[in-house]
Amino acid sequence: MNIDLTQSHDVLGAYRGIDVKSIRDEYTDAGTQYALDVLDQKVTTGYLIKLAAFRHIRDLQRQGSVEFPFTYSVKKVDQVLKFASICPNVDTGEPTKLMPWQKFIMAMLIGWRNDNGGKRFSRAIVSVSRGQGKTVLMAIITAYSFLIESLGLSNQDYLVSSINYKQTSKILGYIKSMLAKIATIEPFKSLITDSGLDTRTLSSQSDQIVMSSNNNKLRAISHEAGQYD
Template sequence: MVEKRKKTRSTSSSVDPTTRYAMDVASGKEIAGPDIRNSCKRHLKDLESCHARGLVWDTETAQRAIDFFAKVLKLNGGEHEGKPFNLLPWQCFIVGSVFGWQNSDGYRRFRMVYVESGKGSGKSPLAAGIALYCLVADKEPRAEVYAAATKKDQAMILFRDAVAMVDQSPALAQRINKSGGAGKEWNLAFLQTGSFFRPISSDDGQSGPRPHCALIDEIHEHKNNQVVEMMRAGTKGRRQALIFMITNSGHDKTSVCYDYHEYGRKVAEGSIEDDSFFSFICSLDEGEDPFKDESCWKKANPSLGHTFTDRYLREQVTQARGMPSKESIVRRLNFCQWVDADNPWMSSDVWMGCEEDFSLQELRGEECYGGLDLSGSRDLTALALFFPKKRKLVVEFWTPKDTLTDRAKTDRVPYDAWERDGYIHTTPGKAVKYGFVAERIADLAMQFDIKAIAFDQYRIKYL
C-alpha cells in the first residue's frame, strides 16, 4: 500500500514581507486605497511575468535591505528614541520593491520612486534610512548620496534625520565620519568606498552632482522640475541610481508634483508601462469623505496606530469642522486629497458640481447682476452674470491671443484647448483688448436686463 503524500500550503510566514503585503492588500486583509491596491497588483502580476520581460525578483536582496533597518538603524525623537527601526508592512513593501526588483543584468530595476502619504506617516525617516543603506550597504564605489531640495534648509531636514540615525547606531557611528560640529554637520563620509552623503539645493550653484541616490522631499512645494532634473541629469553614468521622492498631497494640479502623482497612478494601474518607475500613492476611493467616515482614514495614513493615533486625526477633523478655513489643509495633509488652495472660498468639487447645460435663449430678457474683473497681459479677464430668478450663472473669460501658447506651457494650463473648445475668448496682441470686453457687455445688455455690474477698480478706467 502506497502512502499518499500530504499536500502542504505555503503559509504567510514563507512569503517575503514585500509580497506578503501585496497579497494582504489584494485580499482586503490590509486596508489600502485604489492606487496602492494597483501597486500591489502590479507587484503580484510582475512576479508571474517577470522572466519573460527580463526582470528578476531577488528575495534575498529585498530581505537584506529590510533587515538593515531593524538590525542597524534606530529611530529618534519622542517615545521612539533609540528604538530599532522595525519597518511597518507598507514600508517593507517600498523597501523590498526598490531593492528586490532587478533587471536581467543584476542591477536595480526601479530608478525613480514617488511616495505620497498623509503627514506623520514616517516618510522622512524611511527616506533617510534608504539613503544610509545606499551609502554603506549598496556596494557602490564612490557613491554620492544627496538630500536635495530647492533651498538648503529644506534639504537639511532629511539630512538631519540621517545624522541622528548615525548617532543612534553604534555600527554606523564607527564606520561613518561626520564633517561639521554637533548640530552643524554637512557631510557624512563612508571612507571604505570613498562615498559621501550631504545636503544639496538648486540655489547652491553646485555643478556636476553624480548621485547614486538622491532624496527629494516635499515635491508639492517645488515650483518647477529643476531639482528633480538636476539630480536625474547626473545619474546617467550610474548603473543603478535611485531618485527617491516623498511628499504630502498638494493643492496645485498644474505643479510638477501633480505630474508625478498622475504619472505614478497611471504606471501603477498599467495604463503606462515604465519598468523603471515605482509609486506608492496613498489615496481614498471615489466618494469617500474622511470627515464622515473614519473607516477610510488608514488608506491615507498607513502608519495609523503606530506613529500616531486616530484620536489625533479626530481632533483635526473636529477643528476643521469648526474652522472652515482649516478644512482644505486637513484634507490635503491628513487625508491625501488634492485641494485647489489651502484656504479656498469654494472647492473645485463644489464649483464643478454646479455645472449645468442650458441655452442663453432661456434667459433672454431676464433680470441679472454682474461682476467684472479686468486683467492685463498675464491673468484672465472675467465677467459673471447671475440670474436670481432662474438661479443661473453665466461666466465668460478673455485672454491675449499672441501669448496663449507660451503661457499654456509656463502656467501648465491648456489655454489653447480652452480657446479651441470655446471656453474662453482671445483678443489680438499680448494684452487683453478691453474694447472686445466692452462690445461683449453691450451685446449681453441687449439680451438680458443687466441691473448693475460690480467691478474691481484695477484698469477699469481703460474700459
C-alpha cells in the same frame, strides 16, 4: 495571459481571476505579503496602491522571461529590512518599527532587480499625509545605499535634496543619527571604520558625509542652492 485594466479598472476582479497559490507558497516576504493583504482586502487602500500590489503579483508570475528581464530578490528584501530594523527612531533612539506599507515600498525599490543585478526602479513617488514616516523612510533607504550598496565602489556621489534647505537638513540629520547609532553595532562598526568615515562628523553641522578610503560622499543640496549644485 494579458490583463488590460485601462477600461474596467477592476483590479480586484482581475486578481480574483488569476491563480496565486504558487506565489503564496513561495513568497513569504513582507513586501509580497502586504501586496496579497491589499488584494485580499485585509488592508484598506486606494486604487493606486491596489494597482501597485497587483503589478507586483503579476510581475512575480512573469519574472525572468525574455520579455520581462527582471527578478525579485527576497535576499535583498531581507537585507534592507534587517538594516532598517536597527536604524533608530530619531525621536526615541529605539530601533525603527516599520509599518507594512513602508516595508512594501522598500521591498519594491530594493528587491526588484534587472538582468545585470541593478535596481529595476530608480524613481518612486510616495504620497502620504504629514507625520506618516516619509522622511524616516527616505533616510533609511539613503543610509542603506550609502553604507551597504556602495561596497566595492569608489568615487560615488549620493545626494540628499528637497525643495528647501530646511527640509534637506532634516533628512540629512536623520541619516546622521542613524549612521551614528549603526556605527556602534557590529559588523557595521568595523565597516564604517574601514571606510574611513569619521563618526565625529555625524554630530557636526557639515552638509556632507565622506568615506575617505574610497572617496564616496553623501551631500545635501536643495532647490534653493541654485544652478551650481
